[in-house]
Amino acid sequence: LVVKKYTVAIIGATGAVGCELIKILEKRDFPVGEFRLFASKRSAGRLKEFKRESFAVQALDASSFEGIEVAFFSAGSAVSKEFAPILASHGALVVDNSSAFRARRDIPLVIPEVNGYEARGKRGIIANPNCSTVQLVLAVEPIQRAWGIEHLFVATYQSVSGTGGRAMRELREQSLAHLEGRPLEKEIYPSEIAFNLFPHIGDFDSEGLNLEERKIVFETRRFLRDESLILSVTAVRVPVFRCHSEAVALITKKTTTASEVADLLRSAPGVRLMDGKDMASYSTPRLAEGRDEVFVGRLRNTLPEGHGISMWIVSDNLRKGAALNAVQIAETALGLGYK
Numbered sequence: 077l078v079v080k081k082y083t084v085a086i087i088g089a090t091g092a093v094g095c096e097l098i099k100i101l102e103k104r105d106f107p108v109g110e111f112r113l114f115a116s117k118r119s120a121g122r123l124k125e126f127k128r129e130s131f132a133v134q135a136l137d138a139s140s141f142e143g144i145e146v147a148f149f150s151a152g153s154a155v156s157k158e159f160a161p162i163l164a165s166h167g168a169l170v171v172d173n174s175s176a177f178r179a180r181r182d183i184p185l186v187i188p189e190v191n192g193y194e195a196r197g198k199r200g201i202i203a204n205p206n207c208s209t210v211q212l213v214l215a216v217e218p219i220q221r222a223w224g225i226e227h228l229f230v231a232t233y234q235s236v237s238g239t240g241g242r243a244m245r246e247l248r249e250q251s252l253a254h255l256e257g258r259p260l261e262k263e264i265y266p267s268e269i270a271f272n273l274f275p276h277i278g279d280f281d282s283e284g285l286n287l288e289e290r291k292i293v294f295e296t297r298r299f300l301r302d303e304s305l306i307l308s309v310t311a312v313r314v315p316v317f318r319c320h321s322e323a324v325a326l327i328t329k330k331t332t333t334a335s336e337v338a339d340l341l342r343s344a345p346g347v348r349l350m351d352g353k354d355m356a357s358y359s360t361p362r363l364a365e366g367r368d369e370v371f372v373g374r375l376r377n378t379l380p381e382g383h384g385i386s387m388w389i390v391s392d393n394l395r396k397g398a399a400l401n402a403v404q405i406a407e408t409a410l411g412l413g414y415k
């Protein structure tokens with residue numbers, strides 16, 4: 077049996093998501109034939125390793141797009157808006173990690189476990205959702221299907237890798253400076269991130285929501301197929317390097333209990349239910365790092381029993397929240413069947 081191999085490109089190959097994409101393509105043995113890595117001019121010539129071979133990063137230039145069949149974009153919205161349509165017009169499958177196309181109704185927004193049918197056989201652009209949305213939706217969409225959700229309340233605790241490589245450096249440098257009694261220098265974030273946190277992820281709108289909160293509201297309504305779902309989201313940046321956590325409370329339309337929800341989530345794809353009665357009943361960012369699953373724990377009734385459920389969700393934002401979901405989208409579109 078000859079397995080077709082694809083000419084695969086990563087645009088943004090030196091970034092936090094790009095580096096994870098390279099690892100995941102290797103780990104899942106994605107059928108890569110030719111492999112092309114792109115970033116900004118700053119990184120031209122840098123070497124990245126894939127399956128024990130070195131690949132030189134090229135400066136992004138549409139004239140080198142010839143022959144690319146599968147492209148993963150993780151270089152920010154502006155780059156996606158400019159270059160993704162060019163590749164799509166060549167017939168390539170383009171999985172975009174940025175927010176450039178997530179609001180476009182004519183472009184599928186996909187979490188394979190939830191709406192993989194929208195990706196099957198598709199070429200052109202498919203949008204990968206926001207990292208906080210992916211882990212939330214994987215846990216609550218089965219509940220929506222079974223009982224309906226009336227209200228959803230979410231507080232996020234988001235790591236700095238969600239902002240990218242430079243923000244990870246800012247947390248490291250500020251932490252060292254603080255411990256050594258030196259002044260902290262701010263470059264990326266509006267407030268100091270070391271030994272601190274702030275409910276401020278992206279710009280605020282006239283209604284007081286920040287950009288991350290708006291993305292979560294919009295995308296979650298789309299995945300739960302309910303434009304008028306009442307959602308209250310507070311997005312908080314915390315001094316954690318990797319993995320996002322979420323405290324979630326919801327009120328269902330039909331009555332249910334925590335044990336019924338646990339039975340449902342135990343077999344929900346992509347979800348790992350942690351329902352021990354001891355310390356193991358929840359995950360932490362450190363435990364979820366490098367893992368594929370979305371960990372759901374501290375599942376409990378919100379009084380009065382039968383009307384509300386609360387839970388704690390943790391997932392690796394660079395994996396299921398970004399690179400892993402992107403690769404699973406490509407596997408689904410190409411009919412490779414994802415693992």
Ligand SMILES: NC(=O)c1ccc[n+]([C@@H]2O[C@H](COP(=O)([O-])OP(=O)(O)OC[C@H]3O[C@@H](n4cnc5c(N)ncnc54)[C@H](OP(=O)(O)O)[C@@H]3O)[C@@H](O)[C@H]2O)c1
Nearest residue numbers: 088090091092093115116119150151152174238240241398
């Ligand atoms: N981090 C997450 O959890 C996450 C989750 C979901 C989606 N995303 C999205 O994924 C994208 C990348 O995020 P990230 O966290 O990986 O950011 P990052 O660490 O800052 O990396 C950005 C990447 O884009 C490249 N790049 C920047 N400007 C470019 C340009 N003009 N031309 C070509 N390449 C350029 C950078 O190359 P140089 O190294 O040469 O500068 C680098 O490879 C963003 O759109 C982000 O919103 C991130």
